[in-house]
Amino acid sequence: MPSFELHVNGGTQTVSVRDPDEPLLYVLRNRLGLTGAKYGCGLGQCGACKVIVDGEAVPSCLLPVSKAAGTRITTIEGLGTPNKRHPLQTAFIAEQAAQCGYCITGMVITAAVLLEKKPKVTQDEAKDALAGNLCRCGTHQRILQAVMRAARENT
Amino acid sequence: MNRRDFLASGGALVVALSVAPRVTAQRSSVGDAALGKTLDGGEIDGFLAVNADGSVTLFCGKVDLGQGLRIAIPQMAAEELSIDVGRIVLVEGDTALTPDQGATAGSSGVMRGGVQIRQAAATAREALIGMAAQRLGRPASDLVAVDGEIRPKAGGAGIRYGDLVGGRRIARKIDPKAPLADPATYRVVGRSLPRPDIPAKVTGRHAFVHDVRLDRMLHGRVIRPPAVGAKLVAVDEASISMIPGARVVRINDFLGVVADDEWDAIAAARALKATWSDSAPLIGNGAVREWLRAGPFQGDETLIEKGDAKTALSNATRIAGEYYWPLQSHASMGPSCALADIRDGKATIYSASQATHRFRETIARLLGMSKDAVRVIYVDGSGCYGMNGHDDAAADAALLSRAAGRPVRVQWSREDEHGWDPKGPPQLLALEGALGDDGKILAWRTEMWLPKATANLPNIPLLGPEAAGIAQTPGISTGLISQNGNPPYAVPNQEVRVHWLATAPLRPSNIRAPGKIANIFAVESFTDELAAAARRDPVEFRLQGLTDPRGIEVLKRAAAMIGWQARPSPGPGGAGRGAAYVHYKHNETYVAMTMEVDVDKASGAIRVRRVACAHDCGLVINPGTLRAQIEGNILQTLSRTLYEEVVFDRSRVTCIDWASYPILAFPAVPDIRIELVVRPNEPPLGAGEASSTPVAAALANAVYDAAGIRLRTVPFTRQRVLDALATAKGTV
Numbered sequence: 001m002p003s004f005e006l007h008v009n010g011g012t013q014t015v016s017v018r019d020p021d022e023p024l025l026y027v028l029r030n031r032l033g034l035t036g037a038k039y040g041c042g043l044g045q046c047g048a049c050k051v052i053v054d055g056e057a058v059p060s061c062l063l064p065v066s067k068a069a070g071t072r073i074t075t076i077e078g079l080g081t082p083n084k085r086h087p088l089q090t091a092f093i094a095e096q097a098a099q100c101g102y103c104i105t106g107m108v109i110t111a112a113v114l115l116e117k118k119p120k121v122t123q124d125e126a127k128d129a130l131a132g133n134l135c136r137c138g139t140h141q142r143i144l145q146a147v148m149r150a151a152r153e154n155t
Numbered sequence: 156m157n158r159r160d161f162l163a164s165g166g167a168l169v170v171a172l173s174v175a176p177r178v179t180a181q182r183s184s185v186g187d188a189a190l191g192k193t194l195d196g197g198e199i200d201g202f203l204a205v206n207a208d209g210s211v212t213l214f215c216g217k218v219d220l221g222q223g224l225r226i227a228i229p230q231m232a233a234e235e236l237s238i239d240v241g242r243i244v245l246v247e248g249d250t251a252l253t254p255d256q257g258a259t260a261g262s263s264g265v266m267r268g269g270v271q272i273r274q275a276a277a278t279a280r281e282a283l284i285g286m287a288a289q290r291l292g293r294p295a296s297d298l299v300a301v302d303g304e305i306r307p308k309a310g311g312a313g314i315r316y317g318d319l320v321g322g323r324r325i326a327r328k329i330d331p332k333a334p335l336a337d338p339a340t341y342r343v344v345g346r347s348l349p350r351p352d353i354p355a356k357v358t359g360r361h362a363f364v365h366d367v368r369l370d371r372m373l374h375g376r377v378i379r380p381p382a383v384g385a386k387l388v389a390v391d392e393a394s395i396s397m398i399p400g401a402r403v404v405r406i407n408d409f410l411g412v413v414a415d416d417e418w419d420a421i422a423a424a425r426a427l428k429a430t431w432s433d434s435a436p437l438i439g440n441g442a443v444r445e446w447l448r449a450g451p452f453q454g455d456e457t458l459i460e461k462g463d464a465k466t467a468l469s470n471a472t473r474i475a476g477e478y479y480w481p482l483q484s485h486a487s488m489g490p491s492c493a494l495a496d497i498r499d500g501k502a503t504i505y506s507a508s509q510a511t512h513r514f515r516e517t518i519a520r521l522l523g524m525s526k527d528a529v530r531v532i533y534v535d536g537s538g539c540y541g542m543n544g545h546d547d548a549a550a551d552a553a554l555l556s557r558a559a560g561r562p563v564r565v566q567w568s569r570e571d572e573h574g575w576d577p578k579g580p581p582q583l584l585a586l587e588g589a590l591g592d593d594g595k596i597l598a599w600r601t602e603m604w605l606p607k608a609t610a611n612l613p614n615i616p617l618l619g620p621e622a623a624g625i626a627q628t629p630g631i632s633t634g635l636i637s638q639n640g641n642p643p644y645a646v647p648n649q650e651v652r653v654h655w656l657a658t659a660p661l662r663p664s665n666i667r668a669p670g671k672i673a674n675i676f677a678v679e680s681f682t683d684e685l686a687a688a689a690r691r692d693p694v695e696f697r698l699q700g701l702t703d704p705r706g707i708e709v710l711k712r713a714a715a716m717i718g719w720q721a722r723p724s725p726g727p728g729g730a731g732r733g734a735a736y737v738h739y740k741h742n743e744t745y746v747a748m749t750m751e752v753d754v755d756k757a758s759g760a761i762r763v764r765r766v767a768c769a770h771d772c773g774l775v776i777n778p779g780t781l782r783a784q785i786e787g788n789i790l791q792t793l794s795r796t797l798y799e800e801v802v803f804d805r806s807r808v809t810c811i812d813w814a815s816y817p818i819l820a821f822p823a824v825p826d827i828r829i830e831l832v833v834r835p836n837e838p839p840l841g842a843g844e845a846s847s848t849p850v851a852a853a854l855a856n857a858v859y860d861a862a863g864i865r866l867r868t869v870p871f872t873r874q875r876v877l878d879a880l881a882t883a884k885g886t887v
Binding site: 017018019023026029030034035036037038039040041042043045046048051075076077079080081082085089091092093096097098099100102103104105108113121126127128130131132133134135136137138139141144 | 156222349353354357358360363369421489540566568594786794820822824827
């Protein structure tokens with residue numbers, strides 16, 4: 001079985017897979033126990049599975065593990081922990097920006113990359129950046145408020 | 156982790172699930188410690204236990220689907236028990252632990268489920284006072300419950316709850332007359348306390364049913380036929396032989412694969428060569444409207460008859476409009492997922508079911524087991540707004556687990572969910588009305604064509620068992636689909652008739668505010684049509700027929716919230732504004748909504764600028780979660796109104812991803828303002844549905860005000876707007 005070295009959340013893990021095309025999402029969820037990224041569509045259309053790969057928010061459902069090898073991967077678990085949260089996670093909690101919450105880790109990941117690139121983002125820019133992240137519960141307004149809160153608190 | 160550790164961790168069962176790959180062994184041992192408790196909803200012990208450390212465990216038959224019941228119901232209990240809400244652990248929807256409080260549906264979570272538990276808590280407080288009275292040798296009337304202990308009103312040492320009952324049963328019936336806390340003294344109810352599950356959700360630590368892993372578990376996938384009703388002719392099992400460990404499960408036309416590894420299961424499902432018969436039993440979405448008109452009908456029913464609407468209409472200038480709502484998908488973000496462990500004559504199901512007790516009976520029936528051998532445990536799923544594929548996925552998992560002799564997790568694909576989730580049914584409404592000489596509504600008729608819910612249907616027929624040839628009670632579920640078909644305004648002559656269809660074009664289920672979204676779209680749009688005919692301002696026109704002060708208040712507030720200027724519609728051009736009002740089910744929550752929109756006449760695009768909502772559901776338990784529900788109702792229903800229609804041909808649903816079934820995305824999100832009318836002395840009413848119902852009409856009325864076109868068919872696509880603009884131009 002082919003093996004790949006994955007640099008995830010600051011550590012390095014070697015995974016052996018039968019199929020080098022197995023998407024990173026399944027490797028994260030089933031082999032590394034990192035279930036924060038969710039399966040939503042497998043088509044790169046909804047954003048629920050997003051992780052940060054070399055500084056970009058990408059759908060992990062479309063990224064073969066063979067291509068993920070050698071990149072720097074940050075998942076929601078690596079972005080912050082319940083006790084040491086990323087400022088965006090704190091902002092999402094402050095705004096109570098989740099209903100069912102299935103989409104929410106993808107939202108946080110996308111917003112984290114956005115704020116990394118542009119700390120003082122406008123609401124319209126946030127809307128555009130999140131256009132590829134879908135939410136069915138209708139939590140959008142709170143998610144935007146959380147992103148703007150984090151942007152305000154960026155110094 | 157034992158039960159004590161678990162309780163000490165302060166989380167509900169579901170919250171305690173960690174993201175470690177093997178989590179549920181812990182979970183069962185947690186539940187096992189409380190197993191054997193009564194499930195009697197008439198007993199205090201059914202709903203709550205006072206633990207030795209003074210914490211309280213609530214056993215709640217209603218479940219948190221994302222609506223915030225996980226904080227709201229503990230708030231209601233904490234208020235009656237005079238304890239910190241953080242001292243309450245909520246166990247939800249476990250058939251071995253929680254009383255059957257009915258499905259978490261119909262906006263009943265707080266209104267019925269919470270109210271039941273509140274009464275149990277109030278009775279428990281009285282019981283605790285009685286115990287302390289005996290212990291202290293003082294009359295109960297001298298004692299009061301404060302901060303987790305019973306103490307003399309006059310001061311002095313009290314006894315903590317844990318010391319009074321700690322761990323033992325209270326063994327007392329719930330007293331429907333046990334006094335409730337005075338709203339004037341509320342300290343917990345009415346506050347926007349944060350939800351306990353959000354920190355874990357935003358840090359990726361919250362375990363959804365999709366994240367549960369059982370020891371020796373297999374991953375399963377079910378291969379649905381390429382056409383509804385197709386028969387499985389042949390399976391080439393050798394076609395997956397290159398995937399080690401993958402095996403086929405076939406039960407008649409039920410076809411699945413299982414494998415130790417999830418990607419192997421997916422690969423096997425994709426690679427498996429199967430031959431299916433041709434099948435084309437559907438009518439296609441383009442024929443639904445005619446189908447509704449044509450029947451076959453199961454019968455007609457007159458729901459409302461007041462005065463003589465027909466005669467009044469024939470003697471006046473008749474105005475008419477026909478409104479259509481298409482089939483829609485629940486379109487949950489996460490495709491359905493469930494786990495089943497069928498072994499040694501017992502079945503344990505982990506499911507995001509809205510109704511674990513009902514589903515327990517379904518599983519028992521399908522597997523030919525006794526109800527007592529089945530346990531269904533609720534674990535959070537992706538948000539559901541009615542019955543999506545969750546029960547189907549659980550039945551799939553049960554069939555695969557029974558065949559494989561090991562626990563099986565079934566995860567549907569996006570194509571499975573969009574293609575096969577039970578759909579919101581289509582609705583057609585024809586409305587007629589006439590104005591009196593005084594400019595008020597003189598007569599109103601509503602004629603509805605609706606698929607009728609089968610009476611006493613134990614469960615909607617599920618896909619897996621149907622394919623496997625397991626007998627199920629035939630029938631359809633659509634919910635209470637005919638409510639709110641008449642105007643909430645004074646109209647002397649009214650008639651509402653419904654033509655009941657016995658079936659639906661695709662397997663239906665209840666979807667948020669069943670029927671009412673479409674009915675109020677029609678009723679409140681048509682109210683605007685009458686207002687326009689009377690050349691009256693739409694809000695004033697409504698107010699002149701409204702006598703209920705709570706209704707009047709929300710309508711006036713919603714108008715004021717967007718700076719409503721009184722004038723008839725359509726407006727002078729530019730942005731348009733629309734209003735709609737509902738008294739949900741005519742006896743529950745009051746909602747009024749106003750909206751401001753732009754219509755781009757070149758492209759046909761509708762842009763919603765802002766939405767204002769005034770909402771009165773009586774006593775508000777948690778204003779923050781209530782607002783979140785209202786926001787969600789508004790945005791989800793805007794999505795359904797603007798974009799959504801299930802597309803299908805003679806054989807299958809063809810909109811099977813987010814490109815072919817688009818939903819509202821961030822760039823289209825308007826500004827939303829909400830005002831809550833707080834009435835602490837009124838009963839708490841449901842809020843999970845009501846504010847979804849005026850959305851489509853407020854939008855249609857705003858579009859009419861902006862562009863002079865009346866949209867009566869959902870979704871309001873650009874093409875429909877352009878067509879309506881062209882027609883309007885032609886008639887000028």
